[in-house]
Amino acid sequence: MSPAMEAKAQPQEEAAAPLNDDFSNDTVAHKSRVTVVGSGNWGSVAAKLIASNTLRLGSFHDEVRMWVYEETLSSGEKLTDVINSINENVKYLPGIKLGKNVVADPDLENAVKDANMLVFVTPHQFMEGICKKLVGKIKGDVEAISLIKGMEVKMEGPCMISSLISQQLGINCCVLMGANIANEIAVEKFSEATVGYRENSQIAEKWVQLFSTPYFLVTAVQDVEGVELCGTLKNVVALAAGFVDGLEMGNNTKAAIMRIGLREMKAFSKLLFSSVKDTTFFESCGVADLITTCLGGRNRKVAEAFAKNGGKRSFDELEAEMLQGQKLQGVSTAREVYEVLSYRGWLDWFPLFATVHEICIFHLPPSAIVEHSERTPRFSLLDGSAAQYC
Ligand SMILES: NC(=O)C1=CN([C@@H]2O[C@H](COP(=O)(O)OP(=O)(O)OC[C@H]3O[C@@H](n4cnc5c(N)ncnc54)[C@H](O)[C@@H]3O)[C@@H](O)[C@H]2O)C=CC1
Ligand SMILES: O=C(CO)COP(=O)(O)O
Numbered sequence: 011m012s013p014a015m016e017a018k019a020q021p022q023e024e025a026a027a028p029l030n031d032d033f034s035n036d037t038v039a040h041k042s043r044v045t046v047v048g049s050g051n052w053g054s055v056a057a058k059l060i061a062s063n064t065l066r067l068g069s070f071h072d073e074v075r076m077w078v079y080e081e082t083l084s085s086g087e088k089l090t091d092v093i094n095s096i097n098e099n100v101k102y103l104p105g106i107k108l109g110k111n112v113v114a115d116p117d118l119e120n121a122v123k124d125a126n127m128l129v130f131v132t133p134h135q136f137m138e139g140i141c142k143k144l145v146g147k148i149k150g151d152v153e154a155i156s157l158i159k160g161m162e163v164k165m166e167g168p169c170m171i172s173s174l175i176s177q178q179l180g181i182n183c184c185v186l187m188g189a190n191i192a193n194e195i196a197v198e199k200f201s202e203a204t205v206g207y208r209e210n211s212q213i214a215e216k217w218v219q220l221f222s223t224p225y226f227l228v229t230a231v232q233d234v235e236g237v238e239l240c241g242t243l244k245n246v247v248a249l250a251a252g253f254v255d256g257l258e259m260g261n262n263t264k265a266a267i268m269r270i271g272l273r274e275m276k277a278f279s280k281l282l283f284s285s286v287k288d289t290t291f292f293e294s295c296g297v298a299d300l301i302t303t304c305l306g307g308r309n310r311k312v313a314e315a316f317a318k319n320g321g322k323r324s325f326d327e328l329e330a331e332m333l334q335g336q337k338l339q340g341v342s343t344a345r346e347v348y349e350v351l352s353y354r355g356w357l358d359w360f361p362l363f364a365t366v367h368e369i370c371i372f373h374l375p376p377s378a379i380v381e382h383s384e385r386t387p388r389f390s391l392l393d394g395s396a397a398q399y400c
Contacts, residue, residue, distance in 0.1 A: 040069075041068075041069060041070055041071045042069060042070050042071065042126050042127050042216075043070075043071045043073070043075075043124050043125045043126055043127065044060055044064060044070060044071070044074050044075070044125060044127045044128075044129065044220065045074070045075040045076070045077065045121050045122050045124075045125035045127070045128055045129070046060065046074060046075070046076045046077065046129045046131060047077045047118070047121070047122065047128060047129065047130045047131065047132065047140065048076075048077065048079075048129075048130065048131035048132035048157075049076050049077065049078040049079070049089075049093070049099060049102065049114065050102045050131070050132065050133065050335075050336060050337070051102045051103055051192045051193070051336050052131055052157060052190070052192040053076070053102070053131040053132065053157075054076075054099040054102055054103035054106070054108060054192075054196075055103060055106075055192040055193075055195050055196045056129060056131050056157055056221075057074055057076045057108055057109075057112050058106065058107075058108045058109055058112070058196065059195070059221055059223060059226055060074050060129065060220055060221065061074045061108060061109035061111045061112045062109060062223060063219070063220055063221070063222070063223065064111065064220075065109070065111060067219065067220075069216075070127075070220070072111045073111050073113055074109070074111055074112050074113070075113050075115050075121045075122075075125065076093075076108075076112055076113065076114050076115065076121070077115055077116075077117075077118050077121040077122070078090045078093065078114045078115065078116050079116075079132075079136075080116035081101070081335075083100070083101065088116070089101055089114075090114045090115070090116045093108070093112075093114035094113065094114050097109070097110055097112070099114075101334070101335060102335065102336065103192070103193075103196055106196045106197070118140070118143055118144070118147075119143070119144075119147050122144060122147060122148050123147065123148075123149070124149070125148070125149065125152065126149055126151050126152050126153065127152070127153055127154075127155075127216075127220070128148070128152055128153070128154040128155070128181075129154075129155050129157065130154060130155070130156045130157065130158055130171070130175060130183075131156075131157040131158060132158065133158075133160070133337035133339060134158045134159065134160025134161065134162070134171050134339055134342070134343075135160070135337070135342060137158060137160075137162075137171050137174060137175070138162060138174060138178075141174060141175060141178035141179060142178070144178075144179055145178060145179065148179060148181070152179075152181050153181065153182055153184075153213055153216075154172075154175055154176075154179070154181050154182065154183040154184070155183065155184045155185065155186055155205070155217050156171050156172045156175055156183055156184075156185050156186075156238070157185070157186050157187070158171045159187065159238075159241040159242050159244075159245055159339050159343075160242055160245075160339045160342070160343055160346075161238075161242050161343065161346055162174055162346070163346045163349045163350060167350070167353075168282060168346070168350050170234075170235060170238045170239070170242070171238070172184070172185050172234055172238055182208065182210070182213065183234075184205055184206060184207045184208070184213065184214060184217055184234065185205070185206040185234055185237050185238045185241070186203055186204070186205050186206075186217065186221060186228070187203065187204055187206070187237050187238065187240060187241030187294075187295035187299060188201065188202055188203030188204050188228075188241075188293075188294035188295050188298065188299055189201060189202065189203075189294050189298035189299045189301065189302040189303075190203055190294075190299070190302075191302055191303075191306055191307060194306075195225075195226060198223075198225045199225065200225050200226075200227075201225065201226055201227075201294075202226075202227045202228070202229070202294035202298065203221065203226065203227070203228045203229075203294050203295070204228070204229055204230070204231055204237050204290075204293040204294045204295035204296075205217050205218055205221075205228055205229070205230040205231070205237075206230075206231055206232075206233050206234040206235075206236065206237030206238060206290075206295070207230055207231075207232055207234060208232070208234050209232075211230070211232070214230040214232075215230065217230070218230050229293060229294070231287070231289070231290055231293060233285070233286060233287045233290045235279070235282070235283040235285060235286055236279060236283070236285075236286035236287050236290035236291075236295075237290055237293070237295045239275070239278070239279040239282070239283070239286065240275060240279070240290060240291065240293075240295040240296045240299060240300075241295055241299060242339075242343055243271075243274070243275040243278060243279070243343070243347070243363075244271070244275065244299050244300040244303050244304075245303065245307075245309050245338075245339045245340035245343050246271070246340055246343055246344045246347060246362075246363055246366050246367075247267065247268065247271030247272070247274075247275065247300060247303075247304060247362070247366075248300075248303040248304050248307050248309035248310045248313070248340055249309050249310070249313040249340045249341065249344060249366050249369075249370065250267045250271060250313075250362055250365075250366050250379050251264050251267050251268065251271075251303075251304035251305075251310050251313070252309060252310040252311065252312065252313025252314040252315075252316070252317065253313050253314075253316070253317045253366075253369060253376040253379045254267055254317075254379060254380070255310065255313075255314040255317070256313065256314040256315065256316065256317025256318040256376060257317050257376060257377060257379075259380065263380060264304065266380075267304070267362070267379070267380075268300060268301065268304055270361075270362050271300065271304075271362055272291065272296075272297060272300055274360050274361075274362050274363050275291070275296075275300070276288070276291055277359070277360070278347070278360060278363070281356070282350075308333060308336060308338060309338055309339070309340035309341075311332065312325060312328050312329055312332055312333070312338055313340070315328050315332060316328055316370075316376065317376035320375070320376070321369060321372060321375050321376045325338065325341045325370060329341075340366075341370050344363065344366045344367040344370055345367055345370070345371075347360075347363050347367070348363065348364060348367035348368075351363065351364060362379075365378055365379055366379070
């Protein structure tokens with residue numbers, strides 16, 4: 011990896027003319043075409059970030075295709091038509107111009123057919139179905155990146171979304187995670203992110219270039235699983251933080267939840283993949299994403315409402331009421347993590363993860379997040395169990 015990349019992508023000045031970047035080619039034929047698969051809250055912001063860079067960087071075609079899961083708005087108009095006419099995703103990112111070079115496309119096959127860089131950014135529960143539809147439909151020289159925070163649990167064990175993409179489509183897949191609340195990046199407030207890559211640092215560098223702006227600084231690390239598990243597992247901890255907020259337990263309790271959660275994130279990740287690096291937890295994808303999500307994310311917000319309602323209204327109901335079509339990832343991730351813990355006999359090693367799921371399914375009250383349960387003195391187990399893997 012180049013020293014420049016290790017030290018973070020450098021902020022780039024606004025420039026009218028395309029940059030003569032490292033990857034530029036003389037011919038249009040060699041330029042990379044980017045398609046964003048997904049157009050929710052973060053998907054739309056990702057398209058905006060990328061579109062600002064494809065205009066500036068000579069190695070990319072200007073146009074950025076964005077696949078839209080088509081829906082009809084209350085006005086009777088199709089979401090795709092509205093995005094293409096006013097350059098704004100009025101449902102998932104209202105008030106923000108995406109860039110005129112973003113083209114919304116409701117046809118998945120058509121959206122990906124010419125792309126050689128695919129950016130996957132949908133709620134994780136839809137990815138298996140999307141991958142099935144894409145088999146045999148993409149070009150041979152495609153590179154992918156997943157911005158999706160979540161995992162699937164299969165008979166063989168847990169499967170990260172980047173692995174699902176790689177296995178089903180036969181392509182390399184990097185990941186990009188970080189302290190990235192989409193609405194803040196949409197208004198260009200400074201943030202950082204982490205690209206996780208497997209072997210090819212040049213590909214990682216190309217992704218860094220595609221996403222980096224003066225207000226969005228991207229670093230690459232050679233640890234796909236570590237980066238992706240950080241992004242995935244912090245959503246479970248954010249639910250715990252939301253319970254604590256709903257119960258008005260204060261900052262010390264919330265800080266304790268974050269600390270215990272971080273230890274469980276690290277222990278779980280390292281038990282699943284021995285290759286996961288300690289240093290990854292100190293990147294934006296690790297502790298920084300954990301903090302921002304526990305302070306200002308959607309998982310925290312809905313979990314707070316869940317606890318305020320005494321754990322009596324379901325997450326599905328609250329999500330539909332509070333998020334206008336946006337999707338939580340933490341509740342299904344808590345279930346998926348719980349399945350892994352049960353299957354492997356690790357439940358008592360991960361008291362916070364296990365308790366969050368049991369609260370989500372009404373087996374325990376929200377207050378159980380800081381109480382010792384009848385079955386197991388969960389929090390007292392922490393120091394002697396999961397912690398030994400940290
Ligand atoms: N919103 C945020 O601040 C951030 C989100 N992420 C992650 O990015 C991923 C995508 O999140 P968002 O873009 O925020 O999505 P979102 O939460 O806004 O989800 C709504 C999206 O799901 C689509 N959708 C609904 N039903 C569908 C179906 N059956 N098939 C396919 N798509 C369907 C909708 O059309 C819409 O585009 C998630 O894994 C999330 O954790 C990561 C960083 C920040
Ligand atoms: O992943 C996120 C910030 O990095 C967003 O988290 P929420 O889905 O909880 O809003």
